[in-house]
Amino acid sequence: MFDTVLVANRGEIAVRVMRAATELGADTVAVYSEADKHGGHVQYADEAYNVGPARAADSYLDQEAIIEAARRAGADAIHPGYGFLAENASFAERVEETEGITWVGPSSASMRDLGEKTKARQIMSAADVPIVPGTTEPVSEAEEVEAFAAEHGYPIAIKAEGGGGGRGMKIVESADGIADKLDSAIREGEAYFDNPSVYVERFLEAPKHIEVQIIADQAGNVRHLGERDCSLQRRQQKIIEEGPSPVLDDDLRERIGAAARRGVREASYENAGTVEFLVEDGEFYFLEVNTRIQVEHTVTEEITGIDIVKWQLRVAAGEELAFEQDDVEVDGHAFEFRINAENAAKEFAPASGGTLATYDPPGGIGVRIDDALRQGDELVTDYDSMIAKLVVSGEDREEAIARSKRALAEFDVEGITTVIPFHRLMLTDERFVAGTHTTNYLDEEFDTERIQAAQERWGHEPAEAGETAETIEREFTVEVDGKRFEVDLEERGAAEFAVQSGGQASPPKPAGGENEDTGVAAADGEVITADMQGTILSVDVEEGAEVQAGDVLCVLEAMKMENDVVASRGGTVSQVLVEPDQSVDMGDTLLVID
Known part of the structure; x- marks a missing residue:
């Protein structure tokens, strides 16, 4: 087994991997950006190294900085978690070529083959796996x-x-x-x-999204650990997952599991991965392979009792799987609820900031929380909006639903808006409870007024700006030769810092600028503001251009998705206040149309 594992990630998945490594007797190393210097994964790790500024491209995606941190820490393994560099074959290859450091994941060759979707389709077809x-x-x-x-x-x-x-x-x-x-x-x-x-x-318009968890060792042994149903999605992003699927019969379940094993064996795959399928009208079709651990791996762990992350580390260290396919038993039912800092009543708009004034997760039998935040923490909005995962299991689906209702009712979060009210609503929804929902259910069929009502009934509004405690606690980060140390300072009667975001409404401001002397001439025009924090990918109009209602003005990347910013009425573009690659906050003025 490894002596020291560096986790090239952040947040709850970094903590999850570190816990597995610790139980296997390894020391843990965190990497962090400037935005994450107080992050929970940094607090948990035995050592932590700064790898750059907040922008992911300059920190969590900086391959050389991460490998250098591993060298300095004496790490003999790098686990990528999910997201960032987890499916980057070039990074995997660099780690493979670095003496003394092992890549915890599939080989770079397998990642390239299965990461390129056309090549993956060719491999699956050769393995007699149905493809769309x-x-x-x-x-x-x-x-x-x-x-x-x-x-x-x-x-x-x-x-x-x-x-x-x-x-x-x-x-x-x-x-x-x-x-x-x-x-x-x-x-x-x-x-x-x-x-x-x-x-x-x-494009299959109303399929079920079924995925099969697999684990394979270096000796060619391949096991599947059952399936998960990930059909509840908004804009192709999963939000609630469960296992096993409530709609597969035993024959279809067996055929899908066998197909997943054939496919990864054809690709000479090693370590953990997920083979995703679409199921429609009793037929299944290969979708893609995720060559990494997934957010929802927790569902499979709860119904099989198999620690997937530990097996990732063991397989990477050269161990063979200690169980046969027939040894894998699915016991009970489990749900995973992604606790995102989003307002479901506003098309799942992510929070632009805030402080966890209250953070009190549920407990009890069958309840698991994977997180990295604690009460009083500031919300980091530079990456994704997920702050925790609630995983609930029961003897059967009925008990798991009842237990989930109880756990979500206990989950107390104040200071930021979350999707907890949405989750509570879904557990009363007839289609979801029956398990007949499909991937397009939320986006095309669901009554959004129900989400608004749930938010009003169960949601918490963020605290008003200016609400501060009498005692101000400040944390300072000191770095010596790139290694992180912390100093805590408590001040009584200290002046408050100015509120930068997430507070009371302020006049429209240009992106990246100050409020006074903005030059924004709203007058009778339409001020186009950012609905969420993100990065401008393209500006599609110039000042003086004539536009019609529905025309795309610019494209804003947020939450790993492109969002078209469109004109709600016709007119003339009088001001363009953003440019490509510029970061913007929620409420920033992007353009003005007269």
Whole structure:
């Protein structure tokens, strides 16, 4: 087993991996950005190293900085968690080539093969795994997409080869949208996965999303650990997962599990991974392979009793799997609820900041919390919005639902808005309780007024600005040769710091600027502001341009997704206050239309 494991990630997944490593007798090393210097994963680790500023590209995605931190810490293994560099084959290869450090994950060769969706489809087809009709080679021209649509019909999906979880995927309903959607998918693929290649496949409109957890060792042993149902999604992003699926019969379950094993064996795959399928009308089709641990791995752990992260470390260290396929038993039922700092009543808009004034998670039998935040912590909004995962298990699905209702009612969070009211609502929803919901249920069928009512009934409003305690506690981070140390200082009667975000409303301000002398001439015009914190990917209009209602003004990347900012009325663009690659906060003025 390894002596020291560096976790190249942050938040709850970093803590999750560190706990597994600690139980196996290894020391743990955290890396952190400037935004995360007080993060829970930093507090948990035995050692912590600063790898750069808040921008992920300059810290958590800085491959050399992470490898250098591992060298300095004397780490003999790097676990990537999920997200960031977890599915980056180039980073995996750099770690593999670094003497004395082991990559905890599949080989870089397998990651490349299965990370490129067209190659993955070829591998699965060779293993006799059903695939959705689509191209097996990348496409680059709108004419190629049009030809595919002419043969298979609409809707179709344009997908980034390196994408996943809805990132880099664009749904096309007609020929009119092909060119723009193709360009957008290429942009997302290049921006997030450093791979501009895209492919096309027929889009299944109302499938169930079923995924199979697998683990494979270096000796060629492959096991699957049952399936999870991840069909409750908004904008292709999972929000509640469960296992086993409530809709699979024993025959279909056995066929899907066997197909997952055949597919990863064909790819000579090692370590943990997930094979995802779409199920519709009793048939299943390969979707993609996630070559990493997944957010929802906890569901499988609760119903099988198998610690997947420990087995990741053991397999990477050369151990063989200690159980046969027939030894894997699914016992009971489990749900995972992603506790995101989002307002479900406002189209799941992420919080722009705030402090966890109250953070009191539930407990009791069958309740598990994976998190890295504590009461009093400031919300970090530079990355994703998930602050915790609530995992609830029971003897059967009925008990798991009842227990989940109890646990969510106990979960007390104040200071920031979360999706807890939405989760409580879903546990009373007939379609969800029956297990018949599909991937398009929330986006296309659900009555959004019910979400608003749930938010009003069970939600907490963020605290008003200016509410501070009499005693001010300040934490200072001191770095000596890049290694982190902390100094705590308590002051009584100290002046408050100015509120920068998340407080009372202020006049519209240009992105990145001050409120006074802004030059924003709203007058009778429409001030277009950012609905969420993010980064401007493109500006599609110039000052003086004439626009119509519905025209795209700019594209804002937030929460790993592109969001078109559109005009709500026609007029003339009088001011453009942003530019590509610029970071903006919620409420920042982007453009003005007269």
